[in-house]
Amino acid sequence: MTTVKISLAGLAESQHGQVKYASAFADEHIQEILLIDGHIIITHNSPNGDEGITARVERLIERFSHGDFGFKENILFENKVNTPYEGDIIAELAERKAIKVLEPGLFIFREPFSSLMRFLDYSFVSKIARRFEGVQEEQYPAVINSHTLNKTNHFTSFPEHIHFVTHLREDLDVIEAFSQTIREAGGWDQEKPLALDNNMVKPNFMMNPSTCYHCYEGLENETLEGDGIVVTAIAKCHRFESKNHSDFGRLLDFSMREIIFVGKPDFVKENRLKSIEYLKELAVEWEVDSLLEIANDPFFTNDFQVKASFQRNQEMKYELRLNIPHVKKSIACSSVNFHSNTFGNAFNIKMGKRNAVTGCVGFGIERWAFAFLAQYGLDEGQWPATFREQYHAWQEKAL
Secondary structure (H helix, E strand, C coil): CCEEECCCCCCCCCHHHHHHHHHHCCCCCEEEEEEEECCCEEEEECHHHHHHHHHHHHHHHHHHCCCCCCEEEEEEEECCCCCCCCCCHHHHHHHHCCEEEEEEEEEEEECCCCHHHHHHHHHHHHHHHHHCCCCECCCCCCEEHHHHHHHCHHHHCCCCCCCEEEEEECCCCHHHHHHHHHHHCCCCCCCCCCHHHHECCCCCCECCCCHHHHHHCCCCCCECCEEEEEEEEEEEECCHHHHHHHCCCCCCEEEEEEEEEEEEEHCCCHHHHHHHHHHHHHHCCCCCCEEEEEECCCCCCCCCHHHHHHCCCCCCEECCCCCCCCCEEEEEEEEEEEEEEEHHHHHHEEECCEEEEEEEEEEHHHHHHHHHHHHCCCCHHHHHHHHHHHHHHHHHHHC
């Protein structure tokens, strides 16, 4: 195991975190990544050596350094609250067996965390989604077809996140040989190679990385009536984020509630603005230490700066970030997005003769629960009175 130190001089400090995040995907033999005093410190056992690691990370630095903007913070709203808890909530939850950490980013959730998740989702539906006239609830699969995902440009924008779903070829010899190989090995051995190209079919399905994709797939080639539609759904989403799963709240498998707007430009824009106001109201009502800022998606590809700059300049993405006192950082718990006609074009969704525009507001259920408890702890007596009263009222009527 060796350590290499790479300077981030010349790169805006606001981009250091993005380089650290992306560096986890530079080489599969990287063990740890740290940011210290304007340098990125990488511990690895790569056969490519220090030079190979350095060259790849410097390619990422070069990619992030292009463009004429430095990711200046643009905070639209701030709700500063002095919250009572500063402990390591994940460690406390694990100690109390309220969660079971299977591996970084993968959890089993037990009471009271699991109830808090259900209450939060109920609240996002009842307090925000139902304020939109005619909102319809839908249920989506956990997997998505490769053709559908291709239309969203996910393969070219976020290829590093994709979890592929495949299966053994429909061939008796292949199935029996595979089974015999596992039996002779004494069970599944992660370290032993498997002839995947010979045994497995090319994946036709992926784990769904985003709730709203299925909504657009469901409207493909349709012409909508009126000004548009509002849909809400919750789905299990999956994103592989490598060593970044050790970061607070960065899950491999997570629940995403979304409210999705599909229709005419004014319909989508007006509803998006309403959702921002509803989010701000909720942050104040629940007394969460938070801020709303202009953001961009973590595009991984060479055209990162073009896509990210366009998103920010057009204010297409806002994030509501909740402060995590223990780590002295904030995490994005909700996002409000405007996609213009990107998905309307891709899925041929019509409003009259023109393609529809889309937007959505998303709520990361586990992140909201983690962040709330990171501010207020497990002692309900310390919780904001309004939140506590709403939670107890929900408990009385919930299963």
